[in-house]
Each structure stands twice: as C-alpha cells, then as structure tokens.
Amino acid sequence: MKILIVGAGAIGGYFGGRLLEKGEDVTFLVREGRKKKLQQTGLKIQSKYGDLQLQPKLITKKEQSPPFDVVLVSTKSYQLADAIEDIQPFTGPNTMILPLLNGISHLQPLVRAFGEERVIGGLCFVETTLAEDGTIVQTSPVHQLIYGERTGKKTERIEKLEQAFSGTKAEFIKSDNINQEMWHKYLFITAMSGITSMMESPIGPIRDLETGRRTIQVLLQELAAIMEKMGAPIQPGIADTQLSRIESMAAGMKSSMQRDIEKLQPTEAEHLQGYLLARAKELEIPVPVLEIIYTKLKLYEQKINTDK
Template identity: 35%
Template sequence: MRILTVGAGAVGGFFGARLAAAGQDVTFLVRPARAKALRARGLRVEGQGEKLHLTPNLVTADAPGGPYDLVLLSVKATALHTALADIEPAVGPDTAVVPLLNGVAHLDALTARLGAGAVLGGVAKVVTTLSAEGDILRMAPPAVVLTGEIGARPSARVERIRAVLADAGIDSPETGDIVAAMWHKWVFISTLVALTCLMRGTVGEVNAVPGGSELGASLLAEAAAVAEAAGHPVPEAERAFTTSTVTASGSPLTPSLYRDLVAGAPTEADHVLTDLTVRARALGVSTPLLDLAALHLRVHEHRLAAARS
C-alpha cells in the first residue's frame, strides 16, 4: 500500500514510522525545515520499548507525488487549510484520506475540498511528543488508530486499512460509528485541555489542591452533555476512563495544546474548544466552564495576533 503521511511530528511521525518499519511504502509530506532535519538525523522513535531509526522517504508541497492509496493527515488544525492544498494533487480517485485531528469540524473542510468519497473518519490515541532534537518520544502505551466510513457502513477499503495498521502493531479495532468515536475522543481531549489550560498545570498539579478533582469531573460533565445532545452519548466505560485520567493524583499528563500555550505558540483552541461551545449553544446545552476555558485561550490567541501585527 502506498501511504502518504502528512506531517512527521509526534503523531504522524510515530504512526508513519511504525508503518514504514513494517515494510509499507510510506512517504512523509513535510515542510522544508523538517525535511532538512530529518535528512540530517533520520526519523527516530524512542520510549516505551520503541527504538526505531529510519531514513524516511520525504516530499514537500511543491512535488507531493501520488496518487497514494492512503493519506494519513496528521497536522495541527491551524495548518489544515494549507495541508489540504498540499495534498490535493496526491489524492486520486481511489485514495482514502484518514484525518487524525481532534474534533469534527475538519470533516466538512475535507469533504468540500477532496469530495466525500475520499474522506474517512479517524481517531488517533497515542501519547507522544517531540524532543528538542526533533525525535519522537513515546510516553505511554496506547497506539491506536480508529477509522471508518462516515456513513457508518461497512467497506472493503476500511478493512484493508485496518489490516495494514494491525500488521504494523497499531491497534485498529472495528468501529461501528466512527463519527461517534470522534465525538467521544473530542469529549476526552476538550476536558483535558480545559482543565490544564485553565489551571496552567499538569493533571497531577491540579488534583493536588482542594477542588481540583471536582473541576475535572465538572468539565467532563459539560463536554459529555454536548456530545449526548448531538446524538453521540459517551459510553460509561469511556466516561470512567476520562474521569480516572483527569482526576489522577501525581499525573504529569498535559495535552499538546497546553504545551503550545505555555510555550507562547498558537494553539488549536478554536478547533477543540470554541467549536464545541458554539455547538453547545446551538443545542441548548449550558457549558460555563468550557466557555471560560475557550475565552482564556482566545485571549492568548489575541495577544499573539497583536504581537505579530
């Protein structure tokens, strides 16, 4: 299978490296600066028993090649529209595009640009980050990619993709409704983002003070209420997992959006939190804590925009 991984960061680089190490024909579409670094150092994945060092196949936006059988779209939401223009020449009539972004708003942008037939739903569950040298560090066990047709129908292409992922050691269980799975991941990440960004600390730091664990539970209740009103109630097992994650004492966990915030970088706040609160209002769901977190991050983005102008 010819695979184009768009982005070679913490998520796309990890899954692309796994697929390449398993013998798949993987190419990474990257920016010139990342291409230069990868050509000099290679693509390295370490941590949790991983030790991969690959010489990756690289292309840049001026010559993406293709068409490919599978495009794994793993970019930040802030780079989505640029990435869409970059990959359009690489998408043929039989290409399947699996986006690994949080939220659901990107599905509309993808189908409008590439056509509904090309686009699958996708969910990534992995805990990775980039080191100062640009290497990928795996920090926790999950390595999961969920995918499926947006209309929730069975399809042969989904089964082929799942088999390729599984052969590379990437869990890809069958998913009856991928859009619901995307909503459930959205509830998890929005809860984690709101908790850590509002309090400017790790999960463990928040839960070390009075009221910290109650805040995590309250944020989850709001996010889950939006999902339920949208027709995608969160299963009890997933709610329990999110609760245990955001109330864990001593946990060093932070999402990448939080790390962008404290680094003074642009964030995916609009895609992860603002869009959720806008949908909440349209559905008549009250989300005062999520609204506050979204406002907090909008101030950050406004400050960055003012500094650039």
C-alpha cells in the same frame, strides 16, 4: 498500499515510522526545510516500545507522484486548510483520507474538498512531542490509532487498510463505530486540554484537590450536555466514564494544548472548546466552566499575537 503521511511531526512521524518499521510503503509529505533536515538525520523516534532511526521516502508539495491509496492527516486544526491544498495533487478518485485531528469540525472542510465517500474516520491516543533536535519522543503507555468507515460498513478498502496496519509495534484498531469513538475522544480531549491549560498544571495536582476534581466533573457534564442536545452519537453516562479515565491517568500527564502553551505556540481552542461553546449558545445551554476556559485560551492567543 501506498501511504502518504502529511508531515513528519510528533503524531504522523510516530505512526508513520512504525508502519515504515514494519515494511509498509510510506512517504512523508514535508516542507522543504524539514526534508533537508530529515535527509541529514533520518527520522528518529525515541520510545518505550523501541527506538528507531529510519531513512524515509520524502516528498514536497512541489514534486509529482501518482495518487496514494491513503493519506493520513495529523496536522493541527489551524494548519488544515494548507494541508488540504498540499495533498490535492497526490490524491485520486479512490484515495482514502484518514484524519487524526481532535474534534469533529474538521470533517466538513475535508468532505468539501475530497467528497463524502473518500473521507474515513480516525483518531489516536498517544503522548508524543518533537524534541529540539527533531527527534520524536513517545512516552505514554498507550499508542493507539483507531480508524473505520464513517458509515460503519465493512468495506473491501477498510479490510485492505487493516492488512496494511496490522503487525506494527503500535496499536492500529479498526472500529465499526468510528463516529461514536470520535465524539467520545472529542469530549475527553476538550476537557483534558481545557482543564490542564486553564490551571497550568498536569492533571494530577488538579484532581487531587476537591475543587479541582469537581471542576473537571462539571466541565465533562457541560460538554456531554451540549453533545446530547446536538444529537451526537454518545453513550449515556459518558461524562462519568471519561471522569474515571481522567482519574486513572498518570499524575504528570499534560495535554498537548498545555505543552503548546508552554512553548508559546498557537492552540486549537477555536476548533475544540470554541466549536462546542458556539453550539451551546445556539442551543441556549449554560456552560460557565467552558466559557471560563475559552476566555483564558483566547486571552493567551491575543497575548502571543501581540508579542509577535
């Protein structure tokens, strides 16, 4: 299959690099500056699962190419509108769009742009960051990419995608219930990113405090209550399940949102916490912890925008 990876950052660069390492036909859609840099240095990955230095195929939005079979989108939510515009020329009627964004609300603009049938479901669990020299540094024991038809059907195209994804040094997992997987990830990442960003701390010191653990627990319950009232396909008791998962994480684990804040970068607060807060208001569900977190994040965004 012809695979297009939008960007060569921490997420797309890592999973695209693992596919390229296996020998798949992978191209990266990048900005002109990033293209020049990668042509000089190659795509470098530093990982506990093996370091890589590759010379990938690169393309910019100004260039032309036949349609790709699948386009993997791993941008931040605030970059999505530009990404949709950039990939339009590289898609055809049979191109699968595989988004790895956190949350749920990104599906609507993708479906509007490409149609219901072409957008499949996806998410990932991996801790990666982009070093100052452009190296992708992957540190977590988990490096999973989960994908599947949002209808839950077993289709020929998903079977072909499974063949392309199999045999890599990262875990590519096909799911027959990807909608539920995406909602469960949404619950987890909204809590994890919100609590670590608000407390300005890795997860360990927060949960070690009785008050910190209780705050995490209440936040998870608030988020699950919103999702249940929305009719989201979440499992009963998922808040407790995600609390156990947070309790089992390495003490030094930070969320990507927290790392972005430390770098004075924009956040996905509106896409993650903001979307659920808006639904809570519509449904008249009290969510005091979520409101505090959202307020903290919005004040941060106002500050960095003022300082620009």
